[in-house]
Amino acid sequence: xxxxxxxxxxxxxxxxxxxxxxxxxxxxxxLFVPEFFRIxxxxxxxxxxxxxxxxxxxxxxxxxxxxxxVIATGGVDLSVGAVMAISxxxxxxxxxxxxxxxxxxxxxxxxxxxxxxxAIIVIATLAAGTLCGLWNGLLVSRAKIQPLVATLILMVAGxxxxxLISNGQIITIYYTPYFWFGNGYILGLPVSIYIVAAVAILAxxxxxxxxIGLFIEAVGLNPKATYYSGISAKNIQLLxxxxxxxxSALAGLILSSYVHSADGNNNGLNYELDAILAVVMGxxxxxxxxxSLLASVLGAIVIWTFTLSMYALGVPANALLAGRAVLVLxxxxxxxxxxxxxxxxxxxxxxxxxxxxxxxxxHP
Amino acid sequence: xxxxxNLITVSGVxxxxxxxxxxxxxxxxxxxxxxxxxxxxxxxxxxxxxxxLTGVEQPDTGRIELENSAISIRSPQHAQDLGISxxxxxxxxxxxxxxxxxxxxxxxxxxxxGIHWKKLNELARQALARLGIExxxxxxxxxxxxxxxxxxxxxxxxxxxxxKVLILDExxxxxxxxETARLFAVMRSLKQAGIGIVFVTHFLDQVYExxxxxxxxxxxxxxxxxEIAALSRVELVAKMLGRVVDELQALAHDKDNSAQQTDNNxxxxxxxxxxxxxxxxxxxxxxxxxxxxxxxxxxxxxxELASLLFGxxxxxxxxxxxxxxxxxxxxxxxxxxxxxxxCPEDRKAEGIVGELSIRENIILGLxxxxxxxxxxxxxxxxxxxxxxxxxxxxxxxxxxxxxxxLSGGNQQKVILAxxxxxxxxxLILDExxxxxxxxxxAEIQKLVLELVKDGxxxxxxxxxxEEVVRISDRIVVLRDHAKVAEYDHAVSDRTLMQTMAGEx
Numbered sequence: 001x002x003x004x005x006x007x008x009x010x011x012x013x014x015x016x017x018x019x020x021x022x023x024x025x026x027x028x029x030x031l032f033v034p035e036f037f038r039i040x041x042x043x044x045x046x047x048x049x050x051x052x053x054x055x056x057x058x059x060x061x062x063x064x065x066x067x068x069x070v071i072a073t074g075g076v077d078l079s080v081g082a083v084m085a086i087s088x089x090x091x092x093x094x095x096x097x098x099x100x101x102x103x104x105x106x107x108x109x110x111x112x113x114x115x116x117x118x119a120i121i122v123i124a125t126l127a128a129g130t131l132c133g134l135w136n137g138l139l140v141s142r143a144k145i146q147p148l149v150a151t152l153i154l155m156v157a158g159x160x161x162x163x164l165i166s167n168g169q170i171i172t173i174y175y176t177p178y179f180w181f182g183n184g185y186i187l188g189l190p191v192s193i194y195i196v197a198a199v200a201i202l203a204x205x206x207x208x209x210x211x212i213g214l215f216i217e218a219v220g221l222n223p224k225a226t227y228y229s230g231i232s233a234k235n236i237q238l239l240x241x242x243x244x245x246x247x248s249a250l251a252g253l254i255l256s257s258y259v260h261s262a263d264g265n266n267n268g269l270n271y272e273l274d275a276i277l278a279v280v281m282g283x284x285x286x287x288x289x290x291x292s293l294l295a296s297v298l299g300a301i302v303i304w305t306f307t308l309s310m311y312a313l314g315v316p317a318n319a320l321l322a323g324r325a326v327l328v329l330x331x332x333x334x335x336x337x338x339x340x341x342x343x344x345x346x347x348x349x350x351x352x353x354x355x356x357x358x359x360x361x362x363h364p
Numbered sequence: 365x366x367x368x369x370n371l372i373t374v375s376g377v378x379x380x381x382x383x384x385x386x387x388x389x390x391x392x393x394x395x396x397x398x399x400x401x402x403x404x405x406x407x408x409x410x411x412x413x414x415x416x417l418t419g420v421e422q423p424d425t426g427r428i429e430l431e432n433s434a435i436s437i438r439s440p441q442h443a444q445d446l447g448i449s450x451x452x453x454x455x456x457x458x459x460x461x462x463x464x465x466x467x468x469x470x471x472x473x474x475x476x477x478g479i480h481w482k483k484l485n486e487l488a489r490q491a492l493a494r495l496g497i498e499x500x501x502x503x504x505x506x507x508x509x510x511x512x513x514x515x516x517x518x519x520x521x522x523x524x525x526x527x528k529v530l531i532l533d534e535x536x537x538x539x540x541x542x543e544t545a546r547l548f549a550v551m552r553s554l555k556q557a558g559i560g561i562v563f564v565t566h567f568l569d570q571v572y573e574x575x576x577x578x579x580x581x582x583x584x585x586x587x588x589x590x591e592i593a594a595l596s597r598v599e600l601v602a603k604m605l606g607r608v609v610d611e612l613q614a615l616a617h618d619k620d621n622s623a624q625q626t627d628n629n630x631x632x633x634x635x636x637x638x639x640x641x642x643x644x645x646x647x648x649x650x651x652x653x654x655x656x657x658x659x660x661x662x663x664x665x666x667x668e669l670a671s672l673l674f675g676x677x678x679x680x681x682x683x684x685x686x687x688x689x690x691x692x693x694x695x696x697x698x699x700x701x702x703x704x705x706x707c708p709e710d711r712k713a714e715g716i717v718g719e720l721s722i723r724e725n726i727i728l729g730l731x732x733x734x735x736x737x738x739x740x741x742x743x744x745x746x747x748x749x750x751x752x753x754x755x756x757x758x759x760x761x762x763x764x765x766x767x768x769x770l771s772g773g774n775q776q777k778v779i780l781a782x783x784x785x786x787x788x789x790x791l792i793l794d795e796x797x798x799x800x801x802x803x804x805x806a807e808i809q810k811l812v813l814e815l816v817k818d819g820x821x822x823x824x825x826x827x828x829x830e831e832v833v834r835i836s837d838r839i840v841v842l843r844d845h846a847k848v849a850e851y852d853h854a855v856s857d858r859t860l861m862q863t864m865a866g867e868x
Contacts, residue, residue: 210739211731214724222717228676228708229782230700230732289719 014283014292021281021331022302025309033312045185049308055182055258057304058192059084059251061297063271064278065196065203066133066247068296069240071279073233074220074288075140075147077244079132080275082158084252084268087129089162091253092171092262094121095178114175121178126249132158133245137238151241155272162264170263173256182258192254196297199247204293216240220288274303281331303327369395370432371529371560372417372448377426379412386412390426390586392579394529394560399551401571401592402564404581404604405801410564413581414531417562418450419443431528447528449521451535457517459506464488466505467520491523492516495550511543518550530554531562536570540661540827541861548574566801568597580604601802629653631821632673632790636682642668644846645681650790650821655812657836657853658825659860665845666825667709670794673823674706675699687789700733705783709794709825711772715779718768722760722778723749725767729782752781757807773804780811791815792823797831809835829857 029036039048063080070077094116114121132154139150173179184191207213218226219233226233251271256262280286281302282295303324310323374392378385387409394400402410415421416428419437428435430446437443443450457466465472467488473480488501497515505513514535521530532551536544551561551574563575571578572592580587580603587603629652638645643665650656660666671677673684678694685691686702696706708714717725726749731740740748749763756777760770767778776796783791793812797805812822812835826832832839833855841849841863849863 210736211734212736214720214728214731215736218717218720218724218728221719222713224714225717226728226732228674228696228706228714229728230697231728232697 014290014295015298017283018281018295018298018302022298022305025302025305029309029312033309036309036312041188045188045190049312051190053301053304053308054193055190056308057300058190058196059255059258059268060271060274060278060303061196061300062199062247062251062254063244063268063275064282064296064300065200065293066240066244067272067275068279068282068284068291068293069203069207069216070147070244071276071284071286072216072220072288072291073237073240074223075237075240076151076276076286077133077136077241078148078151078272079136079154079158080244080248080251081268081271082155082162083129083132083245083248084255084271085162085262085264085266086132086158086165087125087249087252088256088262088267089165089171089264090128091121091125091178091256092173093165093167094124095173095175096171110172110174112174112176114178118177122253125253126246129249129252130242130246133242133248134238136245137241140241141234141237159264162262162267166262166264168264170261172261174260179257179260182254182256192258195250195254199250200293200297203243207293212236212239217289217291221290275300277328277331278303367395368432371396371430373427373429373432374413374417375427375429377413377416377423377428379416379421379423385584387416387423387581387584388586390581390584391589392586393589394562396560397555397558398576399555399561399563399574401575401578402562402581403571403578403600404587405803408581408604409584410581411533412584414450414533414562414564417443417448417529417531419448447526448531449527449529450531450533451514451517451521452533457505457513457520459513460504462502463492463499463505463508463516464501466516467491467501467523469520471523487523488519491519494522495519496546511539514539515543515547518547522554527559529560529562531564533564534566535563536565536567542661544570568600571600572597604802631687633685634673634682635685637672637679637684638681639668639672639677639679640681642677642845643672643679646847648840648847650823651837652789652821653816653819654838655816655822655824655836657832657839658823658842659829659832659839659864660842661827661864664842664864666842667794668845669842670706670709670792670823670825673699673790673792674704676706697732700729700786700788703787703789704792705729705786705788705790706792707776707779707783707794707796709798711775711779711798716767716775719766721764722753722758722767722770723763725778726752726763726781726785730785733786748785749781752784755784756781756811771801771804773800773808776800776804776808780808784815788820790821790823792825794825795827796824797826797828805831829860833857833860 036049039046039050041047063084067077067080095114116124136151136154139145139153140147143150181191181195186194207216215226215231215236218229218231219236223233248268252268255267276286278299279296281299282292282297284291284296306324306327307320310320311317315323370393372392372394374390377387377390379387390409390413392402392413402413404410412421416423417437419439419442422436428437435446437446437448440450458469464485464487468484473483473487475483485501492499492501492515495515495518497512497519499508499512505516508516518532518535521527535547539547548570551563554561565571575592577589578592578595578600579589580600582604630649631652632648632650634646634648636645636647637643646669648656658666658669668677672679672694675691675694675696675698683690686704689702691699691702712718717728720728723745727740727745730748734740746763752758753760753763758770758774758777758781760774767775770778780796796808800808809831812824816822824832824835833853837853839851839853839855839860840847841851841860843864851860
């Protein structure tokens with residue numbers, strides 16, 4: 001966005017810390033698990049850990065994009081994981097040739113066929129998630145419920161709704177065209193990463209080439225002053241939560257496509273926490289305000305690079321959570337250190353402020 | 365040198381921040397039982413000196429003595445332990461916990477390993493009683509007015525330490541006349557008790573009313589310390605500004621000219637406009653190109669009136685007509701579309717978005733009016749911002765500077781710019797000059813008069829009567845949430861004051 005580049009600018013940039021974190025993890029891998037970087041070609045497409053980071057991380061990147069806007073308005077969306085489960089269940093049920101509790105033979109269930117055209121499945125899936133987001137947005141902006149509580153409702157209820165849709169079953173998907181979103185490749189790269197890129201660009205244009213980005217930041221920083229400037233904070237919030245719902249739905253679609261199944265209890269489990277972590281790593285304050293979509297996406301990439309690095313190191317899956325806790329701790333420390341630096345320079349600025357009647361004020 | 369009456373002696377103190385010298389060779393002596401004003405324009409170095417005295421900043425050079433022995437004040441906590449208590453301009457108390465807890469926070473009396481609530485409340489009540497205030501200390505602080513909160517902050521400063529020195533950083537900027545008088549009574553009794561008080565203020569009247577001596581700073585340099593009795597007002601102002609001020613006199617002259625131009629073409633007509641509990645129904649008109657002054661004490665309903673005119677609150681009686689068209693929907697958005705703009709009283713909370721740049725703050729109003737789809741491009745934004753930075757003389761190195769880094773006067777100009785960009789027809793200014801130095805005050809007053817010449821209508825709310833009288837064509841006086849009188853601009857301060865106080 002800025003033409004001028006200087007070192008302090010780079011250091012203050014939201015991208016700096018998240019890129020540093022990524023570099024540290026990659027550096028560690030270069031020393032201890034060099035095979036992490038191996039990229040090969042199989043069936044005409046690329047494969048390897050780095051490609052997996054993009055493909056497996058795609059749902060989290062999408063959720064993080066939506067979460068960024070919500071957090072920037074000063075809120076939070078805890079329901080993203082549950083919304084993923086809802087949209088995954090929606091997709092699976094529409095594919096399933098035998099919906100409901102009808103007695104069907106195994107042969108029918110495992111057929112590579114669908115009950116509903118793929119386009120309708122995608123639209124219905126996305127609509128379901130978007131509707132969930134709209135619901136959150138209405139609770140927060142119109143009913144004035146605190147975001148934490150408002151989205152907690154759907155976080156808890158959402159998994160129930162997902163189970164209701166899938167009739168309490170884990171639905172395995174056999175319809176191969178549906179697998180394209182999570183397993184397909186275009187020009188050697190996973191389809192999912194194109195989807196992420198498309199959504200990220202769409203979101204970036206949507207907020208930075210319109211006033212919406214400024215309004216979101218203003219609402220997050222000082223809602224009252226924003227209201228007094230004639231800007232409807234309500235509609236801005238509604239938009240952010242609805243968009244977050246849309247992103248979660250897309251993430252749910254990709255995830256269920258990747259794992260070939262919809263499980264109301266486990267699809268998108270803990271995604272809300274990972275997404276919040278990704279956004280925080282991207283330098284967006286939990287209190288709202290300035291945000292960077294790219295930095296949040298990078299945050300998601302860091303989380304998945306870390307996860308897959310642990311796998312590559314041979315850390316068992318059930319010990320991974322502990323490893324991730326270490327990552328969280330490190331990030332929080334980095335973050336609070338940054339706050340310290342900020343506070344220090346703030347003090348200086350405050351003093352500068354008392355001097356700003358002087359004409360020759362150097363840029364602090 | 366070693367005068368036993370000396371409480372604090374600061375000599376040769378300098379402090380530099382990257383790129384700026386905030387203080388240079390400052391001298392300052394506070395004696396026991398004196399009230400000592402610290403004066404200077406915004407940016408003179410008052411806050412830096414106070415930060416050094418309270419341990420927030422460490423001086424680069426120089427010596428600080430407390431009761432004639434050299435000390436270094438390591439932290440705000442350390443300052444308190446030494447007996448230096450401070451009440452800051454921005455009240456830093458917690459509004460969501462009780463008054464008593466605020467006063468005793470960190471010093472709660474304990475019993476059986478828990479807090480002795482009864483004693484805590486009693487101690488808090490006593491602390492307030494010393495200031496002559498009685499209130500329900502178990503209520504959350506937030507339900508009380510800013511003025512009461514200020515008193516609570518003072519009570520806290522005095523209660524938690526055996527204070528020898530009390531620093532009051534602009535304590536009166538949000539107090540009305542009665543409350544100020546009450547605060548002064550408290551200050552006098554503290555003075556009797558031998559406490560030294562450092563009093564930072566912009567109000568000259570108050571300085572002459574209560575202060576014994578004054579120390580003046582300008583651009584971080586020490587100008588001098590004076591016995592107040594030996595210093596005339598003009599000399600004081602001249603020393604603060606480092607120049608002779610005749611801008612204010614020139615203004616009064618301007619006013620006489622513009623007063624003649626107002627033939628009343630009504631822009632705003634409010635009839636029976638009121639809101640239960642906030643404002644008794646009142647009639648009000650504002651002509652095109654007219655300044656309507658609103659005078660009234662804090663809590664007289666002046667801010668409530670501004671809220672109604674700007675649509676923040678919806679009236680439950682009467683009607684508001686703008687340019688012949690009645691207002692049906694009350695919201696800032698709707699009223700902004702009708703050409704109304706408000707510079708709110710609480711600049712920090714309701715005006716600026718501190719973490720955004722000057723450019724973004726200025727553009728916010730116009731962009732809000734344009735809505736989501738008509739985007740003002742980055743280049744156009746910078747153009748607009750630069751134009752208004754120049755026009756209003758906002759002192760900043762760049763339009764991308766964050767607004768929180770500006771001084772109060774410049775922040776106020778940014779909010780003014782935000783509205784001027786939208787070319788409003790009615791501009792409501794609620795205490796636009798509060799907490800602003802003399803120079804910036806004159807600039808803002810001058811600007812108001814220029815805008816009026818261009819046909820803008822202005823509602824000017826201020827607690828400084830002199831200012832209201834100087835600028836306004838007509839003055840409406842509010843008292844106890846009701847309109848009590850309306851005067852033309854020839855009214856005297858004294859009459860106004862009596863009307864406001866209900867003596868006339």
